[in-house]
Amino acid sequence: MSLIMDFSLFYFADDADADGHRYRLLLDGARFADTHDFTAVWTPERHFHRFGGLFPNPSVAAAAVAAATTRVAVRAGSVVAPLHHPVRIAEEWSMVDNLSNGRAGLALASGWNPQDFLFNPEVYAQRREVTAEMIDTLRALWRGEGYRGSGASAGQEVRIYPHPVQAGGPPLWLTSGGTVATFEAAGRAGVGVLTNLLTYGLEALPEKIAAYRHAFAQAGHAGPGHVVLMLHAYLDEDRDAVDRLVRRPLQRYLMTALDLNLRATGLPVRNQPVVADGAAVPVVVQRAYERYRTRDGLFGSVSDALGVVRRAAAADVDEIACLIDFGVPPEAVLEGLDRLDQLRAAAVTTPGGVARG
Secondary structure, three states: OOOOOEEEEEOOOEOOOOOOOOOHHHHHHHHHHHHOOOOEEEEOOOOOOOEOOOOOOHHHHHHHHHHHOOOOEEEEEEEEHHHOOHHHHHHHHHHHHHHOOOOEEEEEEOOOOHHHHHHOHHHHHHHHHHHHHHHHHHHHHHOOOOEEEOHHHEOOEEOOOOOOOOOOOOOEEEEEOOOHHHHHHHHHHOOEEEEOOOOOOHHHHHHHHHHHHHHHHHOOOOOOOOEEEEEEEEEOOOHHHHHHHHHHHHHHHHHHHHHHHHHHHOOOOOOOOOOOOHHHOOHHHHHHHHHHHHOOOEEEOHHHHHHHHHHHHHOOOOEEEEEOOOOOOHHHHHHHHHHHHHHHHHHHHOOOOOOOO
């Protein structure tokens, strides 16, 4: 049985394009995905930090991608739902759905960094509950139902315009950092799951996906649901060349993730983490880098990466979202997209390949 696995491109991102064309990698990558049978292009919502600072509004980025492409799905990975009013989210993404002629989709995240909640500070403690409740509200708005406000707008009912192209509105995912409870919540709500391996390894994923599929079925939803796994990706047949190219930027990326997590706990951190060489890298980051490079990322040759894809397929993943903009020079990333396309094709056509689940 051949492996069936969707592949998409995922941006997070590092604001480090030396030639000043900050969105060249996004748009050129999206055009490549559009013409090479990739499923989607995902853009995030990130605030107040250089790493990710290219994407404070995923609907704006998605509109640009929609205008540059004709086939590939245009998705948010993710909208930090508690920062926004649900009517505003529904309006913006209905517009993206129209601009893309029905290719929009979005994952909803509850957020974790207190600094981001400058926009809506009072909901931080209830952010997970707010995100879960927003799913039904967004669906109702996209179906054309009215929304009644409160305060000065109490009693007034509004509807969103333009109406979305997709019947019932764009597809939804719930973003999970890895807790089984979030996987199960997504299953009960009848939405997909977008996850990553920042806090756990691929070997822990089958149990989480099984819990999601069970909750999805128990809630009476049609079909099996949809699980998207984000993996860092850069391929080259010369494994040493891959290591030389990705080591420093990926370690910087991981250092940033560590610093932001510490910042969220209120512990003192440096303003701008710098990785000058291996000796400057904390042991936890060195270990994380080796895990990504050897087991939980798409690095090395196409055949190396195919082994990771097989493990993801065995865990019952439906789609791999390849995170490509973690600090590798844009020209190298764009040149490497051909190898990611070879991986996508190999995953589909490998004889006797791998069955999902």
